[in-house]
Every structure is written in C-alpha cells, then in structure tokens.
Amino acid sequence: MSLRLMTLALFVWTLAAVSSAQAGDVDAGRRKAEPCAACHGADGNATIVGMPSLAGQPAWFTHWALIKFRDGRRKDPVMSPFAARLSDVDMADLSAYYAAQPPRRRPQAVDAAKAAAGKELASLHHCTSCHRPDLSGQNQVPRLAGQDLEYLLKLLRAYKAQTAGDLEGLMTQAAQPLSAADIENLAHFMATSPASPAP
C-alpha cells in the first residue's frame, strides 16, 4: 500500500453545452403534478422511505424516465398507467416543475464511515464525471445528492444485477465492478451529500 502525492492539475474544461430544446411550463407542471404529490411530495421532496425525490432533478432526466414508463422500457404498477396517459407536453411541463423545486436532503440514518468510503469510490468509479462533483446531475443524468438511501440501494443493486434498464447502458456497465459493500458505501455517500440546488 503506498501513498502517492498528486500534483495540482489545471483543467480547462468545457461543459457539454447544448442549444435548442423544448422546455416545459413550470406553472402548468405544478397543476399536472398534483396526483404525484402523495408519493413524491407536493414540492417533489418525498418523505416515504424508498420513494425517490424529484425536486431539483434535471428536467431531461425526469422527462426520459416518463418516456420510458410510457413506452414500457421501465415498468412500475403505479407509474406505468400514469405515464401511459401523458402527452409529450405533459412530460415536459412535469419535468420543468420538478427541476424548479429546491431539493432537500432526505432525513435518514446514514453511516459516516460508509459515506467516507463511498466518496472515494465515487471518484474511482467515475460517478462524478456524469453526475457532477456535487452529485447534482446534468442534462439526462440524475441528481443523486441527498436522495433516499433505500431507493439508491435498490437501484444500484438492480444495475449490478442487470435488471434495471438505463438509457444508454452506461450505468449497467459502471455497476458491474461494484461489490455489495461498494454499493452500500456509494449509496451512503450519495444520501449524505448536501442537496444544494444545481448552479
């Protein structure tokens, strides 16, 4: 085991900048989100254990999730019939509404030692390239910071088991080298990360 001293590295980097996409209407989304409140919270901050928070999720992430529920690539007894009734405009509005809601970290018991180990793993496994260093997500990549611990565990285990469909196959690929302990540590790190709004 050896410690290596890394030098300061200077990066000039470019965000994956994009132009031109249709965005939804936040106010219309607020009305359309009323049926969602029981599970996901009125402002997208869920309180039920195991239920994902949607507040502060990048709009494109929520929109893609709804598309996948609608076309059957992702299945859930509640979400599938709900999404089946949504138009493209509904999905854009809902996604815009949740993206505009300030996220809060879920109040949950997390293990500090696991979270510390998870932080190292997040860098080693490159999670922070797509999900950003603060785990706030970007574009179609979800926010993980402060998300529900049980939900994170369930999803990471499903990616490892190759039973969760992801948009491009990247998460299934990324999860393959993870051990059961790695998954626990990563989920604890993500769940403890502060849910500061995206810049």
Add this chain to the structure above:
Amino acid sequence: MLRIALISVVVALTNVFALGLVQAQQPPPAWQQGRPPELSNSPLAPVAAPPTPTPAAQIPVNKVKLPPGFKITVWADGILNARQMAWGDKGTLFVGSRVAGNVYAVVDRAGRREVKVVAKGLVMPNGVVFKDGALYVADIPRLLKYENIEANLDNPPAPKELYTFPKEAHHNWRFLAWGPDSKLYFNMGAPCNICMPPDTHANISRMNADGTGFEYVAHGVRNSVGADFHPVTKELYFTSHGRDWAGDDFPNDTLHHAPRKGLHFGWPYCHQGDTVDPDFGKGRSCSEFAPPLLKLGPHIAPVGTRFYTGSLFPPEYKNRLFIAQKGSWNRSQKLGYRVMTVDLKPGQPPKYEVFAEGFHEGGTVLGRPTYIEWMKDGSMLLSDDFHGAIYHITYQR
C-alpha cells in the same frame, strides 16, 4: 402552453482541482482502465441526449458550411434521436433511434413530411434496412423483421424475431448493412471502454437474411457503427471508435478495409495501428494486426459511412466515401461535428477532406451528424440524433 426555450450555455470554465493525497488502494475497474489518475475528477461526460426533438425553425442549419454549389435544409423534424435510415420500396423512409427506443416511418405528403412511430419501447433500435417489402430492425437484444410494413404503417404487424444477440448493452447499438453476398452485416461492439472482450464481442459479423448462418467477419473492432461496400470492388470498409480516457489526441478513430473475412484489427491490444495499449498491449506488437486505412482524428465519433454512387454531385465525388462524424465528448476541445469524404483511388493514398462542418461553435453543440442515406436523385439525407431531424444536402452547379 409549451414554451420554447433556448438553453444555451457555454462555457469554457477554468478550474483548478486540488487532487491532494490519493491512496492507491485497488486497481480501477476495467471500463476505465488507463485513465490517468489526474482525470479522476474530469467533467468530460457524453453529450446530452435531449428528450424532445428540436423544431425545424430552431435548428441552426445556416451555420453549416459546405463546398460551393451545395445547399443544406431541414428535410424532416420531430424524429426524436434519429439515427440510421433506410428506404422502403414504396418511398417510405424508415429511421431507427438509440435512446428514444423508437423506429419511425417518414412519409412524403406533397412535400410535407409526416412522421409516424412504427415501433416503440425497443432497446436502442439503431439499425434499419429494408428488403422485399420487409423492414429489418436491429435493437440490442434482437434482430426483428416487419413484413409488408409499408401497407401497414398505421398498424404495423408484430415483428418476427430472427436472431437473439448477446445481452451486453454498451457499444452494442448496431448498424445493419446488406452485403454484396445478400447477407446482413452488423457490429457487436466491445462492452466496455477498454477490456479484454468476451469472444462474442468487438467484431463485425454477418448472417443470412433469415437469421441463420451467423459468422464473424472482422475481429478486434472496438465499436463500429458504420460500414459500406465499395461500389466497384464490393469489399467491406468500416469505421471504428477508439478508446476513451487516453488523452485529448489519442487514439484516433479509424477507417478500416476488410477485403476478406477473419482479419484482426488490433483492439484491445493495439490502437490506431501504431501504439500498443498500456495495459492490454504488453507483449504484443501492432505488426500482428491489420492496420487502419486512415486515421480519422481523435474522439471524432464516425457514424454514417457510405460510398457515393449517385450522379447529382460533381464527378469527383463518384465512389467517394462519406463519413458523418457525431463529434467528441472525451476531449477538452470539441472535434468532429462534421461530414468528411475519403477519396480512395487505387494506388494512391486516401485523400481525406472536409465536406460539411459547423455543427459546433466552441463548446456549444449545434448539431450531431449521424447517419447518411441517398435520395434517388443523388442528393444526401443526413440524420441528426441530437436535434431529432434529417437534413437534405443538394447540389446545383
């Protein structure tokens, strides 16, 4: 009401990462092996995949630069994540997609293009070809055949499943191409960035049109998503994507020539024909493998790869290879985002020239040229999976 917003950003941020002390505790996972430690906090990530197509009026097609006499317009919009294209016998253009999971039919109604979804919920149905009234679709798990589809665009028949592919998803969105032998050619990409692939992967393969007779054609191919057969020699040419996380300028994506089956093109041992991989190339030499015909540039992401056999474009374009390049993500300055041509005159080195460029401005993506299909009159259709549109490139002297 739906509001249209221009989300535009840019972006050259200068950032100083203090990496500090990092403990070397375990080898990195295979998919990112070779990534230098100082890149562990790199913000480079695959380019965004918008969930909605861009309306034609908002696509900055006027930024595209072409040689004199050529003109580009938006031919059809509203085709989320448009990828490979194929003409039906009755003039329907079928269009595959990747993350959208859809296959589309575009029907020309007196100059107005109507877009129908003929299949949805598939797993990256990138590859589409047509023959004898049937549409063939390759998604990741299966090869599907939709018979007599042009008569049933509003109520497509259930497909026949002709073949089951290995389940690995990454780099296994497939092109489809009919060979001169009437077989179907397709890729089975490496299920990783860099790794020792299973025997079933990192190749180009073929099978009969009924799904029988599978055989490997080319080995050591990391990720090819475009191929065509030379109009004169009928030999296979294909492009391939090089590995990531080995630097801004290394390795090059490549153009290959496979005059016979069974050649090995080097991956994962040798990159771009001249450099052994730091992890997997130990004890190996690039001279063991068939070299690329041409280095295309690092990370430029070659997709549509098609020879020009029409007669609308000036005579010098006859039999030239067109390569649509989606553009880089794993590179600090964007590269690609263009269509190139390769002149492959016998006995001469390949001549590599820009055809269409201007699909990015600095760090801002303006479009992503993806697949090429030819119109009957010899003009070009070019899909863009970012805007969900198809462009039409014509020539008038």
